Amino acid sequence: MIVFCIVISILELAIERALLDPKSMKANVLFGLDISLFTIFMIDIFLKVISVGFLFNGDHSYLKNPWNMLDFVLVMFSVC
Numbered sequence: 001m002i003v004f005c006i007v008i009s010i011l012e013l014a015i016e017r018a019l020l021d022p023k024s025m026k027a028n029v030l031f032g033l034d035i036s037l038f039t040i041f042m043i044d045i046f047l048k049v050i051s052v053g054f055l056f057n058g059d060h061s062y063l064k065n066p067w068n069m070l071d072f073v074l075v076m077f078s079v080c
Contacts, residue, residue, distance in 0.1 A: 002044055009037045041075050 012033050020027050048068065053061045062068050 002040075005037055005040050008033070012037070038075075038078055041071075041078075045072060045075055 012030055015026075016030050020030075045062075049062050055061050055063045063072065
């Protein structure tokens, strides 16, 4: 499911353009899709942190896995 959401996010970024009229229907749909995907990614992080711990819960903690570290950084950048 998350891989599917990542593919959809990549396609959404490829469709979005800087010169797109912000009041157009296409811009509104892309904005809604962006917010929805961000929410799904945040829920994914939240559930993983609850299940394995954030950092200090042993070798399987969320931030001790390099892929999870990358995932966390990318989602935190999208917050800004």
